[in-house]
Amino acid sequence: MSTLDVAVIGTGRVGLPLALAFADRGLNVLGVDRSPQILEAVRDGRMPFEEPGAPEVLQRVTAAGTISWSDRVADAAAADHVVITLGTPSFSHIEIDLRDIRSVLDDLLPHLRPGTSLTLRSTIAPRTTAFVAGYLRKHRDFRIGEDVFVAHAPERIAAGRFFEEIVSLPCIVGGVGERSGEVVGELFSVFGAPIVQTTPEQAELAKIWTNILRYATFALPNLLMMDCEQYDANVFEVIDLINRDYPRGGMKLPGFTAGTCLRKDFAFSEERSTAPGMLLAASRVNESVPLFLVEGAKRRLGSLENKKVAVLGLAFKSATDDERDSLSHKLIRLLERELADVAVHDPWVTTPTQPLTDALDGADAVMVAANHPEFCTAETLAAIAACATPSALVIDPWNCWGAGQVFGYASELAALRTA
Numbered sequence: 001m002s003t004l005d006v007a008v009i010g011t012g013r014v015g016l017p018l019a020l021a022f023a024d025r026g027l028n029v030l031g032v033d034r035s036p037q038i039l040e041a042v043r044d045g046r047m048p049f050e051e052p053g054a055p056e057v058l059q060r061v062t063a064a065g066t067i068s069w070s071d072r073v074a075d076a077a078a079a080d081h082v083v084i085t086l087g088t089p090s091f092s093h094i095e096i097d098l099r100d101i102r103s104v105l106d107d108l109l110p111h112l113r114p115g116t117s118l119t120l121r122s123t124i125a126p127r128t129t130a131f132v133a134g135y136l137r138k139h140r141d142f143r144i145g146e147d148v149f150v151a152h153a154p155e156r157i158a159a160g161r162f163f164e165e166i167v168s169l170p171c172i173v174g175g176v177g178e179r180s181g182e183v184v185g186e187l188f189s190v191f192g193a194p195i196v197q198t199t200p201e202q203a204e205l206a207k208i209w210t211n212i213l214r215y216a217t218f219a220l221p222n223l224l225m226m227d228c229e230q231y232d233a234n235v236f237e238v239i240d241l242i243n244r245d246y247p248r249g250g251m252k253l254p255g256f257t258a259g260t261c262l263r264k265d266f267a268f269s270e271e272r273s274t275a276p277g278m279l280l281a282a283s284r285v286n287e288s289v290p291l292f293l294v295e296g297a298k299r300r301l302g303s304l305e306n307k308k309v310a311v312l313g314l315a316f317k318s319a320t321d322d323e324r325d326s327l328s329h330k331l332i333r334l335l336e337r338e339l340a341d342v343a344v345h346d347p348w349v350t351t352p353t354q355p356l357t358d359a360l361d362g363a364d365a366v367m368v369a370a371n372h373p374e375f376c377t378a379e380t381l382a383a384i385a386a387c388a389t390p391s392a393l394v395i396d397p398w399n400c401w402g403a404g405q406v407f408g409y410a411s412e413l414a415a416l417r418t419a
């Protein structure tokens with residue numbers, strides 16, 4: 001018997017909290033990553049990114065000696081259970097990019113032993129689990145579900161809520177062959193959340209359509225926001241008209257809809273969809289929001305050349321330090337292409353940004369790109385009133401301050417403070 005219970009390959013935003021959680025249940029865990037920065041941080045007892053509760057668990061499992069680290073994928077083959085939490089980006093050709101997963105499989109193949117389970121925790125396109133099982137069968141002649149066990153157990157936890165949701169969200173397990181689902185279900189049962197057994201394809205579809213549901217849901221208010229501009233209508237008032245006391249309402253609010261999951265997971269459906277196009281349209285809507293805001297600013301301010309624009313928020317959503325696939329970067333690029341002078345403030349991210357008052361100082365426009373809790377306060381409102389030009393345009397698709405204007409003015413916001 002191996003002394004290593006679980007190896008987690010890819011200790012990024014998903015893999016690291018998962019490895020820590022397994023180790024915190026007393027399992028002997030190996031975290032494998034090729035990133036020297038991640039390994040250096042965790043060996044030092046530091047989290048490489050924000051995840052509430054993780055620093056304490058890291059300390060605890062380090063002291064208990066239930067976690068160790070490696071940069072060699074082959075070391076993972078010593079574990080009874082291997083869990084893959086690698087990134088799965090999408091090529092721009094609307095196709096899953098499986099290069100990291102294939103490279104790790106090639107490193108594991110010569111070392112895999114009968115009895116091992118291999119769980120794909122990453123988000124994957126339908127039929128990827130069957131491909132991985134077939135790859136092991138083809139190259140090692142394993143009987144999947146009898147000699148080795150392969151399953152998809154997708155991660156559906158939201159960043160920032162890992163330790164709260166790992167013990168409560170139903171864990172979907174789609175196993176290949178006779179016993180894979182049972183073996184992997186038993187592994188994940190250490191967290192105490194319900195285990196829901198299904199087929200690999202249903203597990204894959206359930207995960208990507210969990211994200212597609214959110215992506216498409218947010219595309220609707222974003223499209224409505226753009227349509228409202230055309231009709232000189234107020235999107236917040238229209239949404240209120242839709243939802244108020246209406247039992248079948250539920251329109252969400254507009255905002256930047258992207259991030260490393262939402263921006264690409266729809267493509268995993270589109271790559272084989274027999275009715276393609278609808279999700280591409282949803283993507284085009286969400287991806288157009290930064291341009292819509294820049295064009296709206298130009299309609300009100302004229303040319304943005306040499307105008308100072310303060311962008312509040314670099315992260316892809318509220319209350320995270322994760323900037324990956326953030327639409328804020330797109331917004332900044334578009335503003336720079338208008339020759340605007342862009343200043344950025346974000347209290348969450350590790351990328352250096354300007355202090356709030358410096359970013360706002362003399363700004364002709366303020367754009368709220370991420371609705372961090374710090375921004376939606378009377379203090380930030382006061383800082384805008386004090387620092388930006390009195391006629392500054394304040395662009396807030398999130399309705400951070402309840403002003404109910406995607407395109408408002410600093411003077412109106414100041415009035416709101418005293419109202």
Ligand SMILES: NC(=O)c1ccc[n+]([C@@H]2O[C@H](COP(=O)([O-])OP(=O)(O)OC[C@H]3O[C@@H](n4cnc5c(N)ncnc54)[C@H](O)[C@@H]3O)[C@@H](O)[C@H]2O)c1
Nearest residue numbers: 010012013014033034035085086087088100122123155159
């Ligand atoms: N971030 C989220 O909130 C979230 C939520 C649900 C699902 N997912 C899915 O989970 C998966 C992982 O996402 P993530 O955000 O944790 O990605 P990530 O980029 O933060 O982590 C992936 C890690 O794998 C490592 N890696 C890549 N190739 C490697 C190799 N050959 N050997 C060793 N290590 C290697 C990278 O260094 C990185 O640290 C993706 O499929 C994603 O779509 C993410």
